[in-house]
Amino acid sequence: MKPIVTETRTAIINAAHDAQIVVRPIHDLGEHDVLIKILSCNLCTSEYGLWSGARTNKPLPMTFGHEWAGEIIQVGERVSGLAVGDFVGGSYTFDPYSTEALEGRTSEAPGVKPYDTQWPDGYYGRYDGCAEYLVQSQESIYKFENKIRPSEAGFLEPLATVINGIKKLDIKKGETVVVIGGGTMGVLNALVAKQKGARVIVSELMEKKIRVAEQLGLEVIDGSRVDPVEEVRARTDGRGADTVILAVAATAANKQGFAMLKKLHGKVLMFAAGYPAPEVGVDANKIHYGKMQIFGTFLGEFADFKESCHLLGSGEIDVSPLVDKEYPFDQIQQAFENAIIPGGYRTTVVMQ
Template sequence: MTVDKMRFAVLTKAKVAEVHERPLPEMDENQILIKQEACNICTTDYGQWLGLREHQPYPMAGGHEGAGVIVKKGSKVRDDLNIGDRVAVTYGYCGECGPCKSGATSECTQYESGPTEDGYYGNFGFADYCVRDSRVLIKMDKGLSASEASFLEPLATVAKGLRKLRIKPLETVVVIGAGTMGVVNAQAARAYGCRVIITEVMEEKIKAAKSMGFEVINANECDPVEKVKALTNGEGADAVVVAVGITRANEQALDMVKRVEGRILLFAAGYPAPKLEIDSNYIHYKKLELIGTYGADMQDFVISAKLLNERRVDVSKLIQATYPLDKIQEAYGEASKPGSYRVSVLL
């Protein structure tokens, strides 16, 4: 087929999302033309739309939680990727630098992330067609909806965090926050064989988490720290995932974790930046681990695809609404409402 243009969403300034058109880049022998089906709006996307991430440049042709169908492939693309396959997108990387060779592809030192020749920043996730390097694509089960397949990237970031957290079957993991990423963390930890407890304050999210079969603590009705201790015979959690970027969540995590050799994963960022007040003696004597995580490496994307394709993680209830590309402004408005789950833009 012949496609020579792409239509895509772009943020031109805070609270303004538009649909632009540009020539489609030419493919090389290692690239693939994708008819993109869906791209979900993540916290980073709507944070910039709200004007909370003004350190990110404009015009931002963002979107990185996307999936689509292969319509054309270069002559040197590997044999397991074929026309008609559904694929989801990972991060770009060179495969040759030191971090890439060590497996830390998210820390690639060579991958270009600057503006295009026509001045756009971003991954062009909210585009009807896009040319991608074949190395950044992973095949997804066609039984998943495109919006579900688009969870490859967020679930991969969870897989990386849990890999760093080193959770083991039968451990008790507390997830603070039942937003989209809190629930994805909880589902993944449960798939790994852990007992999972979620704490939350918003009634709708409490109901949603309970409907997914989780133990949920309503932090409006009790002290979540004391409740966690009561549910663990006074011991506290083996590990805590802080999935909401606020100071109070950081404070609770320090008190919820078990007395010795507990682990805390600081999964969520917050704007303005949350505080974490703790003295080094506390960490020293409790042998406490404070673990940071951000992004995902290729090994995490592979794990994420397995979890989604085999239905070990079910994200179907996390798709709150869908919008066509031409209603991108309304889609951002819906995604930025407090308490929202994922809004998916259908392309």
């Protein structure tokens, strides 16, 4: 099917500190594809890390943008469950008929593009949602039950990755969960853990992030004023945390996380990645004798995106304080300059 729009302006990271907007053709719609008018796209940590030069693990020039929200303006001939006018977000593409997908492991399924995928026009990238228009297959499109602010709908993917990690922890009501790091992903982890019935404590150093966490009703430790390990033990009558979520990638944070864990059967979720990679921060014998469980997590699955879509669309998870600043699409360079300022949350690029 021929698209009703034939070209799109798309943002690319051309080189360190160099974001540009280029014009790209829109390919024909397959029978299960939809054409989306993008309303906004949030800048992810991995993207502004690449733009700043802090991350050098992906090829350039690269298309990007996976925290987008938009409106469907055209559907393929065999699309079901989606219609023109629907307010949607998206995930990575995948083969829905593969064994992995049918087992619920969509992030491991064939069809998930690696970051070094090269598009026909020469650009690299897994995603290309920071654009005016996007064609994507229906299995990776999620319809919101209410039309919320597009910049908030852009949290679909980050929240889905959090949900995926939280599921691994099997959090029980009343358990103490400490989240180290009060940035965007730390706050999302804290909000989901709290929704599961846990007592959640966020450990953070920066005053702005402490204020936002408190605004969202979270218990906070100001790590610039007290020793977080001693404070966690004091607040738990010496017992320590049942679970620690490491939402900042730093050796010091890792060491703190393991030190504040309860003596036996503690759980640690290694949520954040860092470049260069931090040390794990714990003696192997302590893992052994303490009967610890350590989890890694990356991406979310189809079911996690569905849950994320519901939590955002219903308003059960409030991400409004995590939208830092919005920039018009033509100011993509300025948007990246804002995104790398320490202490911020999500920077949003608005297409209209």
